[in-house]
Amino acid sequence: MPIPLLDIRNLTFTADRQVILDRLDLAIQPAEIHALLGANGSGKTTLAYVLMGCEGYQSSAGDVLFDGTKLLPLKTHERAKLGLTLAWQEPARFEGVSVREYLSLGKPDRDPEPALRQVGLDPDRYLSRRVDKALSGGERHRIELASVLAMKPKLAILDEPAAGIDMLSINHIIAVIRTLKSYGGSVLLITHQEEVVLIADRASQLCGGRIIYSGTPHAVVDHFRGRTCVRCDGEVCGYVRA
Amino acid sequence: MSELEELIRVLPMVGAEPAILDDTRIGHVVAHGHHVLSHRTVPGLRVELEETPDALVGKMFIEAGAQIAQPIHMCFGLAHPTGVQRIKIDLHVSEGAQAQVLSHCLFPFATAAEHRMQAMMNIGPGASLTYTEGHYHGPHGGMQVLPHATIKIGKGARYFSDFSLLSGSVGNLDIDYLVEVEEEGLAELSAKIFAHKNDQIMLKEAVILRGARSRSLIKTRVVLEDDARADITGITEAHAKGARGHVDCMEIVQGRAQASAIPIVRVFHPEAKVTHEAAIGSVDKKELETLMARGLAPEQAVELIVSGILR
Numbered sequence: 350m351p352i353p354l355l356d357i358r359n360l361t362f363t364a365d366r367q368v369i370l371d372r373l374d375l376a377i378q379p380a381e382i383h384a385l386l387g388a389n390g391s392g393k394t395t396l397a398y399v400l401m402g403c404e405g406y407q408s409s410a411g412d413v414l415f416d417g418t419k420l421l422p423l424k425t426h427e428r429a430k431l432g433l434t435l436a437w438q439e440p441a442r443f444e445g446v447s448v449r450e451y452l453s454l455g456k457p458d459r460d461p462e463p464a465l466r467q468v469g470l471d472p473d474r475y476l477s478r479r480v481d482k483a484l485s486g487g488e489r490h491r492i493e494l495a496s497v498l499a500m501k502p503k504l505a506i507l508d509e510p511a512a513g514i515d516m517l518s519i520n521h522i523i524a525v526i527r528t529l530k531s532y533g534g535s536v537l538l539i540t541h542q543e544e545v546v547l548i549a550d551r552a553s554q555l556c557g558g559r560i561i562y563s564g565t566p567h568a569v570v571d572h573f574r575g576r577t578c579v580r581c582d583g584e585v586c587g588y589v590r591a
Numbered sequence: 592m593s594e595l596e597e598l599i600r601v602l603p604m605v606g607a608e609p610a611i612l613d614d615t616r617i618g619h620v621v622a623h624g625h626h627v628l629s630h631r632t633v634p635g636l637r638v639e640l641e642e643t644p645d646a647l648v649g650k651m652f653i654e655a656g657a658q659i660a661q662p663i664h665m666c667f668g669l670a671h672p673t674g675v676q677r678i679k680i681d682l683h684v685s686e687g688a689q690a691q692v693l694s695h696c697l698f699p700f701a702t703a704a705e706h707r708m709q710a711m712m713n714i715g716p717g718a719s720l721t722y723t724e725g726h727y728h729g730p731h732g733g734m735q736v737l738p739h740a741t742i743k744i745g746k747g748a749r750y751f752s753d754f755s756l757l758s759g760s761v762g763n764l765d766i767d768y769l770v771e772v773e774e775e776g777l778a779e780l781s782a783k784i785f786a787h788k789n790d791q792i793m794l795k796e797a798v799i800l801r802g803a804r805s806r807s808l809i810k811t812r813v814v815l816e817d818d819a820r821a822d823i824t825g826i827t828e829a830h831a832k833g834a835r836g837h838v839d840c841m842e843i844v845q846g847r848a849q850a851s852a853i854p855i856v857r858v859f860h861p862e863a864k865v866t867h868e869a870a871i872g873s874v875d876k877k878e879l880e881t882l883m884a885r886g887l888a889p890e891q892a893v894e895l896i897v898s899g900i901l902r
Contacts (some may be wrong), residue, residue: 424889426887430886441878
C-alpha cells in the first residue's frame with residue numbers, strides 16, 4: 350500500500366461530554382477523491398473542523414499524519430501552508446473584499462481567472478465584485494470552490510460543495526473536483542448528493558462518529574440506502590432495512 | 592515651508608493629489624485657520640468667503656442646472672500643533688444642478704487644536720450632491736473635531752455623503768448631522784473610521800424622511816483598537832407614505848476598546864418602513880478561519896477583514 354496523504358488514527362473529539370468523533374480511523378491516498386456519507390449529526394462536519402484546526406475543535410485523543418507531518422499540534426494557517434484547506438458548507442461573506450483578492454489570498458501574483466472560469470463564472474462580471482451579501486448562495490459557493498482550486502491544495506475538504514447549486518451547475522462542481530485531482534491533489538468530499546458521490550474513487554459511511562463502512566462509491570451508496578447500520582442498528586443514523 | 596505648502600503636502604493622506612490645486616478646471620478653496628490661502632471658481636460655481644476673527648464664513652452656490660464635471664475641493668486645516676479653526680459654510684445646490692465636493696480636513700501636527708464646522712446645505716429639487724469628506728488629524732491624537740451640519744434635500748434630489756478617517760489618530764471627534772428629505776428625495780450617508788489609542792468618537796446622524804417615497808441609508812463602519820471609544824447613533828424617522836429608510840452599523844472592537852451602537856427608528860405613517868441592523872464585536876471567527884484555511888496568518892487575516900470593512 351502507498352503511504353496515505355492523510356492518515357487518521359483513533360481520532361476522538363468530545364463536546365459537552367458527548368463523543369462526536371469516536372476513535373475514528375480513515376486514510377486518504379494521494380490524488381484520491383474520497384466521499385464521506387452520513388446522516389445529520391454523524392460527525393462529518395466536525396471531522397472537517399478538527400482536521401482544519403478550527404477554534405473549539407481540538408481532539409482529545411488520536412493522531413493525524415498529513416503528508417508525513419503530525420497535523421494536530423499545528424494552527425489552521427500552518428495546516429493550510431502544508432497544503433490542507435477546507436471549503437465551508439456555508440461560506441463566510443467578506444465586506445469590501447473583492448473576488449479577485451479572495452482568489453489571490455497571500456499570492457497577489459496568482460491569476461484568478463482560470464479558477465473562476467472553471468466554476469462557470471465570467472471573470473469580467475465577477476472579479477471586481479465583493480465577496481459579500483450581494484452574492485447569491487450559489488454564486489458564493491462557486492467562488493468558495495474557485496478559491497480552493499486557485500490554491501491547488503494537496504487535500505481539499507469540501508463540505509457539501511453542491512449545496513444550493515442548481516442541477517445544471519453541478520457539472521461545474523464535479524469538474525472542479527476532478528481538476529483538483531488532476532493537479533495531484535486529494536479531496537475529502539462530504540456530500541449527500543449521489544451524483545457527486547459517484548465521482549469518488551472510494552467512499553466511507555460515518556455513523557456516531559465512526560467509519561462503519563468503506564468501499565467503492567456504489568457499494569457505500571447501496572449500504573447507505575439499503576442496510577441496517579451495523580453500528581447503531583439504525584437508532585442514531587436511521588439506516589434500517591426496509 | 593508655507594502653511595499652504597504644508598497643507599498641500601499632506602493631501603495624499605486623504606487620497607487627494609496636490610496637483611489638483613493647479614488644475615484650472617477644478618474649483619477649490621484652501622483655508623488655514625480663518626484665512627483663505629487659495630481659491631478658484633469654475634463655471635456654474637459661485638463662492639463668497641469672509642475672513643473674520645471668529646470664523647471663516649463661506650457661501651457656495653451651484654447654479655440651477657449646472658453640471659460641474661470635476662469635483663470641487665475644499666481643503667481646511669491647520670499647519671501648526673495648536674490653534675482653532677471655525678468654519679461656517681452655506682452650500683446651495685440649485686434646482687437640477689449636479690456637483691461633487693471633496694472636503695479635506697488636514698491637521699497633520701495637531702497636539703492641542705480644534706476644528707469646528709457648522710454647515711448648512713440645501714439641495715434643490717432634482718439636484719444631486721456627492722459630498723466626500725476625508726480627514727487626517729496627524730499621529731498625536733491632539734485634535735478635537737466637531738463637524739455639525741444640517742442638510743435639506745428637496746423634491747427628487749439626491750445627496751450622498753462619505754466621511755472617512757482612516758489614517759493617523761482621530762483624537763476627539765463629535766459628528767452631528769441632521770438630514771431632512773422631501774418627496775422622492777434620497778440620502779445616503781456613509782462613515783468609515785479607524786480609531787486607536789485613546790481616540791474618542793461620538794457620531795450622530797439623523798435622517799428625517801418627510802416626503803412621500805423618500806429614501807435613506809445610514810451606513811457606519813468603525814474599527815477600534817487599544818483604548819479607543821465610540822458611541823454611534825443612527826436615527827431615521829419616516830413621516831410619509833412610501834418612505835423607506837435603513838440604518839446599518841458595524842463596529843469591530845479590538846484590545847481594550849469599547850463601542851456602542853444605538854439605532855433609533857421611528858415611523859409615523861402606516862405605509863412607511865424603516866429597518867436597522869447593528870453588529871458590534873471582535874472580528875468574525877468564521878471569516879478569520881476561512882482566511883487562515885487559505886494560508887493567511889491570523890494577523891494578516893484580521894488586517895484584510897478590517898481593511899475590507901473600511902473600504
